[in-house]
Amino acid sequence: MSDRDLHDHIIRALADAPYRTASESLADLVHEGGRVDRFATFLARHFYYERLHHLFKYARALARITDRRPEEVVRSSAFDALLPNLVLGSRDSAVQVGRLASAHVRSGRHLDDIPYLDDLLLYEEARMMVESGPRGHPSDDDVDVGPAVAQEGTTIIELAHDIVPLLPKLLTDWVEPPTAEREPIKLLIARTRAGRVTTVRATSSMERLLELADGSHAVDVLARDIGATGSTVEQALTGLKEIGAIRFSTGS
């Protein structure tokens, strides 16, 4: 094993709690075993503090009335209970930590003044889930031909309120919390291999294209299914690829 491979083993041990617990060689590498666990806990708190600070910024903007900042949850006993199973950056861990943050916000004050709070939290949890997972190399997105394949993590959420116009208002210097129209919407959230998360309003044809994007349907088949022209489907697929919702399969 090269030193670089050995270092990967240490990085994984710090990031992946079950791997760390199961590792028999770690004790030979680091004699101060307690310090590895301490540093891993420190890293986990830092990692999710940063994620929540960034990905739950709208719920945090509401903290002036809820008195609950989502990122505070990393200092809770509920977060401590997750530590033995956390894998930094994994989808499962992102989902669990996101739910904790939402629960923390829901324990706050004046929730009746924020009728769209559940939708907002669902949106932020979804973005946190989509943002997680291993990064790839940006050039992995460069293939422009082949059948479309939906990217793991791409998600569509249904909300009872149209929160899209609300989001920028939440980040302004408001006194009364901004309002949102009660109107059902669907949002598509996707992430590029480089890590850029994008949200767009989901149309029914987008939704259908993603359902069919399993690498086995050619453009003409997709066009017949959604009742559109081939060039319209190609244009839609290019848009979905740019936001990371799909990739084009090379067949390998």
Added chain:
Amino acid sequence: MSQIMVGGFYNPHLGAELVGAAGTFDHLAMADPPSSTDPYWPVIKERYTLLLHDYLGQLSEPLAPEAVKRARDLAALYDTPWVAEHFQCLHTQDGSYNLNYVFPPLYTQEFLDRFTANALALAEKLDQPLVMENIPGFFHVEVDQMPESEWLTRFFDTTGSGFLLDLPHIWIEAHYQDRSPEEFLEAFPLEHVVEIHVAGVEEDADLGGPWISPAPPPEEMFAFAEHALGLCPETRAITFDAFSPTLKAEVMFGTIDRIRRLVA
């Protein structure tokens, strides 16, 4: 000594205060690219010397062409006098695991060869000198083949890069190795130091001891900085290393004022 620049990091939430403080700060280090919606950025860019201190990539691997282009673009945008990176290796080769926090390499010949080759390759593609910052370890890995200070000495001797000496990192490592910071520092290749970082430290409950914090540096850290300045004759800048949305203006300005008294 009077030629040393004194500055801090550009914290966009303190943009309004920093716009009006060009006499207080000689430079600002840029940890993130400016936001397109930052109303203060145009004035900040015009008024300050800006130091590129972003995450460009880990030099245990060669930087990808897109990363080099990004580094060059940011260096040009800031008109930075030097480009900083860290002695860090924080994600696995396949990208599956990422600590998202500075973490040092192993101090072995293999890692030294990797960092040396990749730093030389990066430096060749930059129009400004490369400076590299030391990163603290919280535990010792038994496969290390040499002390960090020797590894760094060999790196700087071979590459000719500048040394960005992060003093709190030295101070913390000395603490966890139960050594005197002054004695620990003296083994490092201080003749290569171009820039010095000072920062606050606070007790961290998880670590059971001190770690970096966006707090005012304690007097002990300023005394350590004064000691270090006497050992680093080529120092061109001292930077208050605090980049956090929780950093308060009074902490930033008070620390800069205190550093100025050190170099006066």
